[in-house]
Amino acid sequence: MTKSIVLAVNGTKKTINVDPEEPLLYVLREEFGLNGPKFGCGLHQCGSCLVLANGQSSYTCRIPCSDFEGKKIETIEGLSKKGKLHSLQQSFFEVQAAQCGYCVNGMLISALELLRKNPNPNNHEIREALNKVICRCGTHSRFIKAVKKAADSQSKF
């Protein structure tokens, strides 16, 4: 049973006809053509599928897309403005914080949520924020460093 649903993703509203039970992840990938949020476990265990919904990091692999109606959804695709990288993306690049990169979406989203609430996090708070995201390549120490670097850059998040 499809239904028409309005979703606001990265500042653009779009009406889609979709099974309202369909988890947001598939809608973002199939209807919005996004690649940032990814399937990792479908179990709320790995953070690959994270987006920000009203500023809160939210899993999208199980939660129906209809639950996100009326919320402001942000993905990493929406971060860079006018071709210029967001300062968090910039510091990830400068630190070369990725190996395979599958977890980078979850790491960026978790870090962004943290930095907006707490622009000067300590090491412990950074780890705590990134803890929900699985990284199998062991790039954690670079992610931690990149978040610290972004915080030190005094940018607005």
Added chain:
Amino acid sequence: MKISKVDRRAFLKTTGHLLIGFNLFPLVNCSPYEEDSNLTKPYNGIPVRPHAGKDLIDSWIRLDAEGHVTVLTGKKELGQGIRTALIQIAADELEVDIKRCHIINGDTGQTANEGYTSGSNSIEGSGIAIRQAAAEVKFFLLQLASEKLQAPYENLMVKDGWITSPDKKKTSYWDLVNGAYYEKSITGKAQILDINKHKYVGKPIPREDILHLVKGDAHFVHDLRLPGMVHARVLHPPSYGAKLISIDSTAVRALTGVLKLLIDGSFIAVIAEREYQALKAWEKLKEVTVWEKPTINPVPDRLFADMRSKTQKPEIIQETPNISKQLTISPIRLKSVYQRPYQMHGSAGPSCALAKWENDQLTVWSPTQGVYPLQATLADLFQMDSEKIRCIGIPGSGCYGHNGADDVSAEAALIAKHLPGKHVRLQWMREDEHQWEPYGSAMIMELEAGVSKEGLIQVWDSKIWSDSHSTRPRGEAGHFVSARHLGNPFPFRKGGFSGGAYRNATPLYDIPDVRLQLFNYDGPLRSSALRGLGAYANIFALESFIDELAKASGVDPFTFRIHNLKDERAIAVLEKLKEKTKWNALERSKNKGYGIAFAKYKNSAAYFAVMVEVEKITEKEAFKLKRMIGVIEAGQCINPDGLINQTEGGMIQSASWTLMESIKYDEKGILSKDWNSYPILRANDIPGVEVHVINRPELPPLGAGEAAQGPVAAAIANAVFDCTGTRVRELPITAEKVER
């Protein structure tokens, strides 16, 4: 579609083009990037074109008249940064700006057959081939330039592809190749550029793909969207060897969007229009299938005993004549047994592949580590000519060896066969990956050694029990797990024993009498290559045992190792570690423990030494990993930041294996089906990590991607012993195993 060398030459001649460089419209039916696909397209300069043998320059390097350079490699990008490293090598050798360079990797339609991207071989293999090919291109073009500019070859200057003669006349690579036809072989005569002239090699050139990753650009095979693409899921059997008894498929077929349900023996797959529809059908399938399940035997508590009792005569890998005698006469003698459970690759993103059949030809977009072995094995699966199969490598989630990548590719092809003309995308579920990937084998290492009064190791005797460390597909379809589930199943013949199992089992230390025996064990779980193969467990055992011997001899662990080594490079790595860790000035309180370990990977690749610091935190926690400091030497270092990144990653991954990981299963099946039942290290528990590089630009580059795995495990064990007094010889090293 591979075309033969003769056809290719004829084709190129008739179109009036050339081989080292040119602009040519693509061979239309060869394009991997079908129209409207969303992955980065190759820029127009370089046409898609099959390679025709490793001895031809253009199998590795191509130039075009517009100033682009294309580097080709059969090796895959696995997140190890190989693309950047190979481009650095080519740009330097050609003396061109790195921005001109572009790389194509792993495509049976285009790149040379370089087997698997494994064993830390890529820089040693592909890197050296590309370097030579680039040198040959320059050598050849400079000869042309010398004629054109009427100046002696030796007096020409090259800068970013522009060639200047002493009297300031100019030409460029691009002018020289414009409109010409050159097909040149690698002569081996071209001189390699002096290392002092390197602009890129040895520098931390950033990986451009990280820019795409942070922006969320399409990058992974998971992100590939091809026209009219449909989605599939496979319902794997509930456990090894399970047989489908019955299925009531009405409810599944009735679901919205379901296009096809496939049941072939015990291989069940569903295709739907949308991914979510395929997922729902998969969930439903679980409810409507009935299986007959054989039990798994032995279960974990009987595993190690079973390994010993079920194996018979060992393979003698190495044996010096005096070994038995020496074992009885050394003044200090020790014997210890170490064990490693099954552990998994656990890729963050489950395996995914796309396939399409058209006119009896198959194209597969795959995250495999080896496009050619995959092609050959698909040819066996479909009993067809491999020339009709094209395998295009696209990055997947990090694999660290043989994970589900090949299996998912074969399954996508099996499914797509039932919908010719359609691009079928198959993605595994988390439980598919956890349950069906081939694990790193469980192992037993029994070591015995004797040391002289002077602290010199006199004798070393090892026995190893292990299942296979390589069941990768190499032409036999039974190596794809689902090929065994078909109505007409393909047999699985394991083979591939030995080699990987005793990797690094022979100490690099200078020991007069050595014996190494291997007991091949056919274990209960599916196993194959996991980063480092047997080296991880062998070095864990060997370097833990060295620590025990050093203790028994009353010698400091650095001193003990250095005294027993002859290899100067090994000693240099240890000396550097000692200096970087300030070993002699470390805080030695009762709550802190330090351990070191060292290995030269495969005894032929990179040198790596590491120190680990653990701390007693609370009674409950027993100990916590605080810091890891590593020193790596991989000969000539192509990209120091890439080397450090990969080494840090290897250290953290190994720490996770070592502290937490063990596959849970019982007789009914695998229990480690997700991240809760198979937890791995997360950000909260990551220790401080520091890596130092010793660069030896004058020496050949050595493979480094797996160098950290074994030493980190042993250094943790040694540090835990130092801190708590408990010697844990069975992985993982958990708090429960430490006496309090």
